[in-house]
Amino acid sequence: MKFSWTMLNYFINLESITFEKFIDKLTLAGFEVEKIEENTKIADKIIHLSITANRKEIFCVINLAKEIASIFNLSLKINLKQIQLLPNNTTYNFINKSQQILYIRINTISNLSYQKSPQWLQNNLIGSNIKPLFLLHDIQQYIEIKWGHKILIFDLDKLNTKCINFNLLKIDKNITLQKQETIIYNNQELFYLDTINPSNNTTQFSNKTKNIILCCFINNINNLLNSSETFNHAYNETIRLIITHCGGIISKSYQNSRIITGNNKKLKIEKNEIKYILGPIFNQQNKFLSNKNIFKALNQLKLKPYYSYNHKIFEITIPKYREHDLKRSIDIIEEIGRIYGFKYFLNKLPKYNRKGKISIKSFYIKKIRYTLLNLGFDEAINSSLTQKEIYQNNQIKIHNPIAEEQSSLRTNIAKNLIENYKLQIKQKNSRTEIFEIGNIFYKDKQNPYNEQIHLGGIINNLQFLKKDWYSKSNKLEWFHAKGILEFILDTLQTNIQYSKTLTEIDNTKIENIQSYLDPNEKIFIYNKKNNQLIGILGKVNNKYIDYIDQYKKTTYLFEINIKSLIDSIYFNKQISHIIKPYSLYPSVIRDISININKNDNITQIINLLLQKNKNLIEYIEIINEYYNKVTKIKSICLRIIYRSSNRTLDNKDLININNNIKQLLYK
Incomplete structure (x- = not known):
């Protein structure tokens, strides 16, 4: 929209304001200046303004002049008064x-x-x-x-x-x-x-x-x-x-x-709300906008403010011509910032020292996800809708489903993971390590609707381990899969035990998962404290991957109930570590070989040696072992690391220690 600089000066005195300052402040107030046209024929400057949709009242020069008067805190040259409406009973022609x-x-x-x-x-x-x-x-x-x-x-x-x-x-x-x-x-x-x-x-x-x-x-x-x-x-x-x-x-x-019924709309704004949204003033030692400045800005906007000191609330009256855009308290706060100048407020997000609370379940779900991602697993997200399974009686049906394939709610994570695994095989991926944390649904005699959060994972890797750099890669085996699961459970500090047997009561909880696993290669995970079933680990049943021979014996799947898993976590509030200063003197390493009987306990021997030479022996480890089947004598090689905390050891010290060890072993 175009406005004449000469016509604006008819309503408001702008001689004390430079044209550059006028344009800058008008732009900061929300009126974008698209173009300034110097028309020499009429000796005037034409300002092209971009008027936003919420300021539709700026369609003529007088309304723009009133807005400029509010921005620059100037007075108009003319006196504007409302028309005094006449009573309806007055007789006119x-x-x-x-x-x-x-x-x-x-x-x-x-x-x-x-x-x-x-x-x-x-x-x-x-x-x-x-x-x-x-x-x-x-x-x-x-x-x-x-x-x-x-x-x-x-x-x-x-x-x-x-x-x-x-x-x-x-x-x-x-x-x-x-x-x-x-x-x-x-x-x-x-x-x-x-x-x-x-x-x-x-x-x-x-x-x-x-x-x-x-x-x-x-x-x-x-x-x-x-x-x-x-x-x-x-x-x-x-x-x-x-x-x-x-x-x-x-x-x-x-x-x-005719008389207009209805008064002007009024709004109430809390002083703290204004300070919280606008924030502190820049270069003012983080002070907030004062009541005086807020009052001044509201007066410039012709909002007739009233401040209640007892309640710390500003009450304003909105003029009729601004009722279309000043409807909420945030609109008034924006107007205050616009008149005072947004550039004077600190443009940094506030810092919060207080952290929000998180539930134990959410905390451990994040920790489980973080642990699996660090191990190289990829997370899958699958729909909870599935088709009706004939052999499952505890599925929850959906009324009026969109499709037959989405007619029921899933009772396990395993099925979706196997489908993801098949897709990986089609894409010729030799490594598949996928997990999902999602909801499962089932019904029982006590409750027609149950919902639980389960963790499911599927592992397959044809090139999992290399013994030597020149050897071929070996595929993932049972103990590797079990070791990965144990590492996850140890990271969470769970107190669990494994069992090959399953009680009849526990069978109802896990029956929907067992059908996907090989009946001869599976193990159940229990809470050691209360013998509560947590989950299951096993090899995927061959009937689900029978079309590719090389994958039959290398694919393992586990599924764990998150709530039961959290219940098995033990919280150790005491630290068992011993803190002592590190020695600055060099160490000496000696290897000794001892013969022991088949029934001798090597741990007791090591503890005996450490106890008698506690100040000089730093560490003992077993580096080799040999068993003679004829003499039935076991030969063990021990590596002993000597170090003193106050001096460097010499040959005399080592001879004395070795003689002491010989005497202990002889006894």
């Missing part, structure tokens, strides 16, 4: 039966003598991309640009039926109405307003019109755009321009109005 019209004013002007439009008037129209035609047209367009009011002009000589039709769409182009208003004029100077069907009898005027009717009104629609404050200014200036440049005789004004 004008009868108003319309429900749309709030205020209307009509004048007749006769014996017009036309002149050419003055140059200043033509320049204002040219600056707004409006082509000047003749005086009455130019005045009508000028008033609409300047004041935002459409002054309707009709040719009296062409009113054969003394009937004037005008469409309310001319007042506000954004509002669509399906009816027109009609004015009936007769010799008794009686005006009658009513709603009739649209017609094409609207009279026009030209540069030869001698007798005219001026009409302007406020309705329920354009009243929202603050038109009542500028109505008299626009109407009076129209008459003044016509009389000045056209002459003529003007009649008395005919007007009518």
Whole structure:
């Protein structure tokens, strides 16, 4: 939208503000300046503004001037007052039966003598991309640009039926109405307003019109755009321009109005809410916006603020022309920041020292996921909807399913993981390590609906282990799969035990998973504390992967109940570590070989050696073992690391230690 710099200065004194500062502050206030046009022909600057959808009231110069006055805290050169609406019982020569019209004013002007439009008037129209035609047209367009009011002009000589039709769409182009208003004029100077069907009898005027009717009104629609404050200014200036440049005789004004019911909308905003959203002020030692500055900004916005010191709440009154965009407290806070200047607020997110609470279940689910991802597993996410299984009696059916394949809720994670695994085989992946954490559903005699969170995993790797760099890679085997699962459970500090047998009660909990596993290669996981079943580990049944021979004996699957797993975790609050200073002196390594009987306990021997030479022996480990089947004597090689905490050991010390060890072993 285009606005004239000269016309803006008619309403507000901008001489003390440089044009660059004006543009910068207007942009920071939310009005983007698209272009500045220097028109040398009319000696004016044309400002092209991008008006957002929520500021539709900025459609004329006077409304932009009021906004600039709020931004720069300046006063207007003119005094704006609301029209005093007259009581309904006042008798006038004008009868108003319309429900749309709030205020209307009509004048007749006769014996017009036309002149050419003055140059200043033509320049204002040219600056707004409006082509000047003749005086009455130019005045009508000028008033609409300047004041935002459409002054309707009709040719009296062409009113054969003394009937004037005008469409309310001319007042506000954004509002669509399906009816027109009609004015009936007769010799008794009686005006009658009513709603009739649209017609094409609207009279026009030209540069030869001698007798005219001026009409302007406020309705329920354009009243929202603050038109009542500028109505008299626009109407009076129209008459003044016509009389000045056209002459003529003007009649008395005919007007009518009805009382508007309803007060202006009010909002309450807490002081702490304003400070919390806007944040601290930059370079002010993190101080927040003061009550004085908030009050000043609200006054600049013409919101009539009132502050309650007891409740620390601002109460504001929203003018009619801003009710369409100032509806919530956040809208008012944004206006305060816009007027004060967003650049003065610290643009950093607040730091929170307090952390939110997380449930134990959520914590361990995250820890399980993190552990598996670190081991190289890939996480799968599958739907809980599946097809009906014939052999499963505890499935929960879905009423009115979309498809037969999604007619029931799944009772295990295993089936989806096997389907994911088959897809990996089709894509010729030699390594498959997938896990899923998801919900399973089942019904039993006690409850028709049960929901649990399960952890499921499937492992297959044809190149899992290499003994030497020159050897071929070996495939994953049973103990490898069990070791991976044990590492996960040890990381979580679970207290579990394994069992090959399953009780009849536990069988009902895990029967939907066992069918996917080989009956001869599976193991059950129990809570060591209360013997509660946690999960199962086993080799995938060959019937699910029978079409590829190399995968038959290398695919393992496990499924664990998350709640039961968390119950098996033990919390060790005491630390058993011994802290002592590290020796700065070098160590000495010696290897010794001892013969022991088959039933001798090597752990007791090591503890005996450490106990007698505690200050000089740092560590003992077994590095080799040999068993003679003929003599039935076991030979063990021990590596002993000697180190002193206060000196360097010499040969004499080592000889004494070795003699001491010989005596201990001899005994």
